Amino acid sequence: MSLFNIFNVSASGMSAQSVRLNTTASNLANANSVASSAGETYRARQPVFAAEMAKANQGQVGTGVQIKGIVESDKPMLKEYMPDHPMADKEGFIYKPNVNVMEEMANMISASRSYQMNVQVADAAKSMLQQTLRIGKS
Template identity: 40%
Template sequence: MDLFTAMQVGGSGLQAQRTRLNLTAQNLANANTTQTPEGGPYRAKQVVLGTENGGNGHTFQAALDQASRPQPEHVTVQQVNESQEPAKEVYDPSHPHANEEGYVAMPNVDTVTQMTNLMDATRAYKANTQTVSAAREMAMNALRIGQ
């Protein structure tokens, strides 16, 4: 793998983790939002990450070529899913969005899970930053050899 490919792979990881960080921040910011424009409480969102490689197709020869020369895999955001867990019912008859029995439908955002996701995404972002920095430093050292 050449240095530019290493930078591209690290860059794709940075983009994916940035999306993950943004969604986690959005979930935490809306942890108490009881009404959305669509109606009902906010639903937590999750990002699904996957890989995309530079393979040559799905032929037998392409599989042999890829086995002998593995292609780097880039991280991509496959989709963003809304949680299908039911809303939490909290008894608060004074709340403006309470139903006839006094219960309010609260978002299904678990702050402990979101904080764990935030820490995990931050560490992954930092690791990708270090990958790009190391590749850049190696490229700069290679240029200095010629001086």
């Protein structure tokens, strides 16, 4: 595996973690939203990642991360009895998203650290390439 391939792997990792951070931010932004039916309620979303198997099957050692898509959680919505709320349905219930703020905060920290590690890998590869060029000059 060449040092140049490391940049591709690291970049795909950073891209994946950026999607993860954006998804988490969306979940946190909508955590306190309210709807009058379960169908209209915001559902927590999670990105789905996979190894770039096409490259792996071709014998390349360093494969990156592929973003397969973003899926909605199938956890039930939170149903709360609040008959005086303007968004309440006929029976007096409002529906809140199935977003667990604590899980999302942990997810955000994990994604941030993973992004940071990918940046450090790219910096280390850059440093190694620079040292290799310096050796060639002398």
